[in-house]
Amino acid sequence: xxxxxxxxxxxxxxxxxxxxxxxxxxxxxxxxxxxxxxxxxxxxxxxxxxxxxxxxxxxxxxxxxxxxxxxxxxxxxxxxxxxxxxxxxxxxxxxxxxxxxxxxxxxxxxxxxxxxxxxxxxxxxxxxxxxxxxxxxxxxxxxxxxxxxxxxxxxxxxxxxxxxxxxxxxxxxxxxxxxxxxxxxxxxxxxxxxxxxxxxxxxxxxxxxxxxxxxxxxxxxxxxxxxxxxxxxxxxxxxxxxxxxxxxxxxxxxxxxxxxxxxxxxxxxxxxxxxxxxxxxxxxxxxxxxxxxxxxxxxxxxxxxxxxxxxxxxxxxxxxxxxxxxxxx
Numbered sequence: 001x002x003x004x005x006x007x008x009x010x011x012x013x014x015x016x017x018x019x020x021x022x023x024x025x026x027x028x029x030x031x032x033x034x035x036x037x038x039x040x041x042x043x044x045x046x047x048x049x050x051x052x053x054x055x056x057x058x059x060x061x062x063x064x065x066x067x068x069x070x071x072x073x074x075x076x077x078x079x080x081x082x083x084x085x086x087x088x089x090x091x092x093x094x095x096x097x098x099x100x101x102x103x104x105x106x107x108x109x110x111x112x113x114x115x116x117x118x119x120x121x122x123x124x125x126x127x128x129x130x131x132x133x134x135x136x137x138x139x140x141x142x143x144x145x146x147x148x149x150x151x152x153x154x155x156x157x158x159x160x161x162x163x164x165x166x167x168x169x170x171x172x173x174x175x176x177x178x179x180x181x182x183x184x185x186x187x188x189x190x191x192x193x194x195x196x197x198x199x200x201x202x203x204x205x206x207x208x209x210x211x212x213x214x215x216x217x218x219x220x221x222x223x224x225x226x227x228x229x230x231x232x233x234x235x236x237x238x239x240x241x242x243x244x245x246x247x248x249x250x251x252x253x254x255x256x257x258x259x260x261x262x263x264x265x266x267x268x269x270x271x272x273x274x275x276x277x278x279x280x281x282x283x284x285x286x287x288x289x290x291x292x293x294x295x296x297x298x299x300x301x302x303x304x305x306x307x308x309x310x311x312x313x314x315x316x317x318x319x320x321x322x323x324x325x326x327x328x329x
Contacts, residue, residue, distance in 0.1 A: 029301025
């Protein structure tokens with residue numbers, strides 16, 4: 001993906017594999033709020049070292065509905081299933097197949113567990129897989145339902161502070177009112193009533209939701225991919241629909257792109273202070289504690305995201321569970 005093209009790619013040539021030393025972990029952060037709901041049903045997932053070589057990372061937001069059992073199960077099982085599927089996958093097309101295979105196996109195991117435990121819930125999913133075994137590195141986005149992901153893109157020659165453009169990595173939301181999704185649901189014997197599958201479920205693809213699987217609700221994800229070009233893709237932000245009802249992709253990308261440089265600078269200042277024994281000795285206990293809190297909160301990815309989630313819930317009146325994840329590229 002470049003600054004002037006879509007993130008969606010198909011039939012790409014296999015990326016060139018290169019011998020590389022283990023890369024440092026990707027910077028990431030996450031924040032969640034239950035919003036106006038009684039229960040938090042979102043489950044974030046971050047696995048910086050999915051494979052033993054430390055060069056493949058998985059990040060995901062699992063947006064549960066009707067409970068948290070399915071989202072928790074997927075978070076527990078997906079990393080192992082995906083790691084196994086990726087062991088022999090090298091070309092971009094192979095990795096897309098591996099992602100779909102892992103989703104299918106996870107869904108099959110989940111349906112067996114649902115039958116055992118009589119679970120009635122389900123979950124949407126948006127996942128980002130970053131593969132640094134190749135040169136250039138490549139990222140893959142897989143989604144089910146109405147969660148979304150956006151990449152922050154700037155021209156390669158631009159400074160880090162140049163305006164960033166939000167590029168959607170997820171296709172149109174998988175909802176029952178989408179014409180293609182509705183056609184698939186009706187072909188499977190389901191109906192769309194009141195904008196919902198059989199009058200029950202708004203999304204048309206999800207993990208779990210056992211009672212609607214025979215009515216066209218699918219666990220087959222859409223998968224897109226793009227090359228990670230140095231200086232172009234700054235970060236990816238993933239979120240559940242509760243967040244995207246309060247923020248647009250452009251608003252989220254522009255906010256984070258504007259805040260990250262000053263956050264990085266302040267974190268560097270705090271690290272220099274807190275790593276200097278002489279300077280720390282000159283601080284009062286209160287000042288030392290305040291510096292530690294600031295480094296963990298405001299001067300961190302988690303802190304930036306917490307502020308945005310708080311705004312979504314308390315200023316922009318998000319009513320659903322709200323989860324936001326950032327992956328820095």
